[in-house]
């Protein structure tokens with residue numbers, strides 16, 4: 001079993017009357033890309049700020065690298081990199097000077113720092129922009145600078161809080177690839193997002209949260225196995241009789257079937273050959289059909305089934 005890098009037990013955080021974290025339990029293991037997935041306002045940033053010792057909390061326990069995390073846990077903090085949602089760089093310093101400043105908070109030796117800063121510049125591919133000032137950078141490039149500032153000192157644990165919000169697709173892909181590369185180099189990553197596709201793409205384990213509460217944790221496969229739905233089939237059918245729809249509903253593994261606007265929607269719970277069975281039945285009844293799609297459940301389906309609402313409302 002991999003070592004725990006973060007352990008949170010029964011964390012409760014209130015902002016006056018608002019319960020922002022309601023008995024949050026969470027464990028992040030060494031070497032994983034851990035995804036914290038939840039809609040806006042579900043408590044992701046609050047959880048991170050508590051873990052970082054930046055925010056006091058009402059109840060619970062937080063351990064990072066096996067030790068309790070306090071405001072003055074400098075030894076642990078030196079091993080942590082943070083890339084927060086809002087870009088926080090100095091407009092009057094160039095790209096290189098900004099990275100050097102943040103790296104300098106952890107690394108005193110100038111020669112060593114020069115090497116680390118250069119590595120960070122290359123890592124986020126800002127070589128052409130070394131001498132640029134932040135106001136001259138596009139949104140995507142600014143994000144990449146923000147990331148470079150957070151990772152230049154080579155922390156063992158990195159928090160990235162929604163690093164791709166309002167970023168163009170090219171920069172977004174670079175950011176996601178960069179995170180995976182850091183992870184391959186041995187860094188443990190905590191990644192928060194309300195974009196389920198990103199979380200599916202890069203995270204090895206995921207905690208789904210809503211209203212400050214942890215709803216489910218596991219690999220994406222484990223999360224999908226928790227829900228009833230296994231496969232969603234859509235078939236374009238111009239004419240389907242009520243008895244035929246009923247027959248589809250009665251098929252093995254089918255738990256819901258609807259027919260609206262010339263489309264037959266079938267939801268299956270596990271099982272294999274569902275698509276073949278549905279199409280086989282339609283052929284047998286000489287029902288003509290057009291396009292056919294089959295989709296596996298997404299994390300949004302998991303979220304929908306657990307909470308009754310869409311992840312992105």
Ligand SMILES: Nc1ncnc2c1ncn2[C@@H]1O[C@H](COP(=O)(O)OP(=O)(O)OP(=O)(O)O)[C@@H](O)[C@H]1O
Pocket residue numbers: 015018020038039040041042043044045046047162194
């Ligand atoms: N400083 C604060 N004072 C009062 N309420 C706050 C404060 N910070 C956050 N909240 C509230 O606490 C809840 C959790 O917010 P938080 O920012 O942790 O959520 P989040 O999941 O990170 O959302 P987002 O993706 O929008 O950042 C929200 O209802 C938010 O309005």
